[in-house]
Each structure stands twice: as structure tokens, then as C-alpha cells.
Amino acid sequence: MEMIIKRGAEAEIILSEWMGRKVIIKRRVKKGYRIDEIDKELRMQRTKKEALLMAEARKAGASVPIIYDINLSDMTITMQYLEGRRVKDCIDEMEGREQRGICEKIGEGIASIHRNGIVHGDITTSNIIIHMGKTYFIDFGLGEKSSEREKQGVDLHLLMEAFKAAHENEELFNWVFDSYEKNFEEASEVIKKVEEIAERGRYVVRG
């Protein structure tokens, strides 16, 4: 059984079976628009790095799917299937209290990966899945091993932009921030960076 459940920007997400269990296979597909030299290198690097980061983030205590297999000839990672919904799809329907709980878990999760020297690189509300009450981070494809404040700041800034761009409740991100601060000693430095990054963005009105 193999069923494509999502065609993302860079990979196909396939629902399949592996050793008798339901799994997700993430396959990085060839992009016809870019030359082979760029395409192959990007897909290979990203597949390797993603698998490594997922394993390390899990070790750090964040909720991340378990990896079962990695195959660099067809650029696939086989991982645990999570029955659940993306934060992007369900956060707007929730009650304020429930929203707050989810946002706090997101902040806590980001804090634990940052504390352990990992940045995700693409934290949007599409890349967080709620499964059995936990917030799972998926798609570490653009992540890296780094403890640079700048990169941690970009992580938070990106999530803030994703919240602002697609979700109504403007409180959501403050809850994420608050819990991030509670769970990461150096959070205040990162938050300072976020402000810097936001200002650096083009055409921000400086008041």
C-alpha cells in the first residue's frame, strides 16, 4: 500500500506500511526547474540532515516522529505515522483556553530543541501536528545544528509571521513567547533578536 497524502513544496508525503505498521515516507522529489547540480545536492543534503536533526530533537525531549529507515538512493525517510491535525487547520476552531495550552506546548518544544543546539528552520503552523495531546514538530528539512541567537531568532520570527499571516487571534504568538521564555534560560536574548529581525525586514514602520 502506498498513497500520496500530501504533495508539499519539496517532498511527497506517502502513507505506507513498513514491517506491519502504518508509516509515513517522506520522499524528496526531483524539481525540473532547477539544474541537476543544485537539485541533487539539495535533496541529498536535506534528507541526511533532516534525519539527523529529527533524531537529535527527539533525544532533546521535543515530540518528533520516530525514524524507521533512511534511503539516500531515492531520497526517502520512513517515519512514524501520527494520527492528528496540523495546528494550522485546527487552532482557529479552538476555545481560547485550549489554544493557549497548545501554544504553550509549542513554546516549550521550541525551547527544548534550541536548548540542545538545534534550530528547525521552517517552523510554521503547517509543520506542527497535534497527536495524543502533544505538539509534534515535523519537517526538519531546513534545520541545522546551531546555537546562534540569530538562527534561533529566525525560527521564532518565522513562526510569528506564520501566525500573523494565517490566523486571526493575535494573542496566539504571545502565549508561545511566554512559554518559550519560561523554558529557555537564554530566551530573552533570542527575543531581542526576533525584534531585530522584524525591524530588518523591508519597510517596517519604525516608531
Add this chain to the structure above:
Amino acid sequence: MICLGIEGTAHTVGIGIVRDKPFEILSNVSSMYRPAAGGIHPRDAANHHASVFTDILKKSLDEANIGFGNIDLIGFSIGPGLGPCLRTAATAARALALYLGKPIMGVNHCIAHLEIGRAVTGADDPVLLYVSGGNTQVIAFMNGKYRVFGETLDIGIGNCLDKFGREVGMPFPAGPRIEEMAKRGKKYVPLPYSVKGMDVSFSGILTAAMHAMERERIEDVCFSMQETCFSMLTEVTERAMAHTEKAEVLLGGGVASNRRLQEMVRKMAEERGAKFYCPPGKVLVDNGAMIAWTAILMKKSGMEMGIEDTSIKQNFRTDEVDVKWR
């Protein structure tokens, strides 16, 4: 309704005349400031705009074959852009509006690129890849506003190409020359591929490309620069399309005139079963017609602006605009 639109955010001053029913661009005349050396000097650019203004105004009216009496609305680019250029266009717009006794409307330049693209190509709800000298943004409509899903974290793509061109002795704008050179490139020289989520950055590529010039052929460096930068832009555009679940992509801005970039975005759209739209060159670059058309949309949605509301906004963000016409 017939609107005269004035564009003047950077190197180009343009006057376009647009009629809404049926939609037609009656004229679209512009003049571009080309610095003798170096990059755009805002004051010099503004002086250029002022000195050619009456000339292109006359040309625009002649081409449209109408007189001042036929004009119902004056539109102008209120921002974002270079202060002196914006002030020159705004002053001209105020003078015309007062002289003719017609309403005035200040238009966001980035959104104007998107709206004229929709009007001339028939795209309905696209993700716009807007690439010019100073601007590099991925914009889409969501919850009543045009929102920026991705953008450059440092310099605009056009700025990156122009700076490279200046260093290797190409005249401004360097994009077309780099495109020509790149066609003769054979070898890919690895350059830093810098995508952060849906954002991109170009300053590292610029530095690496300058270093590569010490040991590689210029054709190969141009080729590699285009391939790297445009792959990044295409990738973040695709990411925004996946994120917003939109099935149309539209190009805008001067850099979108590049055939290689068009080809890449078209291919990306094809592969994901989406529709690709690219307006013809004259409305792709900065022009007055896009300002005129967006002013009409704003006016017809019930928006009003008095002379006192026409102060320019150099840092006018795309997502600040309340989009009442959609």
C-alpha cells in the same frame, strides 16, 4: 471611469491612463533614470522625474487620445520607495488633482504590481512573486489583506544583480547583461543557497560570486548566480503556494522579465498542476497603468482620500493595506 496614474517610486517615472469598463490600458508611457556611474542616487532620480514629467504627461494623453476633461481620477504611487522620487510623483499628482478638480488616490506600489497582473492575465487568486531592484516578496491574499509570505532578509534580487554587474563593469541595470552572459555559461560554480523557511537572502551569494570571479569565467559565474538565485525564488514561491493552498502563480517586477526565471517558475507551476501567469513586459516593470488601475479599484470600493491624506510612505508595507475591493 478613466484614471491617470503616476508611478515614481525609484528609477522609473511613468504615467498610464486606464479605463475600467471595458478594461483597457489607453496609454502607458514611462522614462527611466540611468545613472552615469554607480547606483541610483535618489535626488538625481527625482530630478530626472521632474524634468521629463510634462513631456511624458503630454505623450500619455496623446497616446490615449483624450484630454484632461476625460479624466475622472488621479492615482499615484504613495509608497514604498525612495523619498525624493515619491515626493516628486506625489507633488505632480496633487497639482493635477487640484487643477482638474478631480479626486486623488495614493496607491501601494507592490499591490499595484499584483492588481495589474491580475487584470491583464486573468489570474484570479494568485501567489505573486514580486522581484525588482529593491523589492523581493512573495505575496498572496488572505483574510482581507495582501500578506507577505516570504521576502528577502537583506537586499533585493535586482539589487544583488546590479551590484554584481557594477563590480564587473556592466551598466545599470545589469540584469539583462547577466542574462545574456548566463546563456553562454557551461559550468555550475557552487554558490551559497540561502533559503530560510519562506525567506531568502542574497548578500552571501553576491560576495561568493565576486570571489568566484577571481578564478572562473564571467559567463559561468553569471549562469551560476542566476541558477542559484532563481532556484531559491522559485522554491520559496512554491512553498508559499503549498502553504496557502493556491493554484495560481503570477510574476511581477522588473527582474521577472528574465526568461530563465520565467521558465523556472512556469516549470514549477506545471509540475504541481498550477497555472502560470506572466504579464507582458510593459506592465511587468514599474509603470503608471498599474497605479491607475489600482486607484480605480480602490475608488470603486468606496475609498476616499483628501489632499491631506497624501503624504508619502517610504516604508509602506504590503500588509498594511486594507483591501476593500476583493
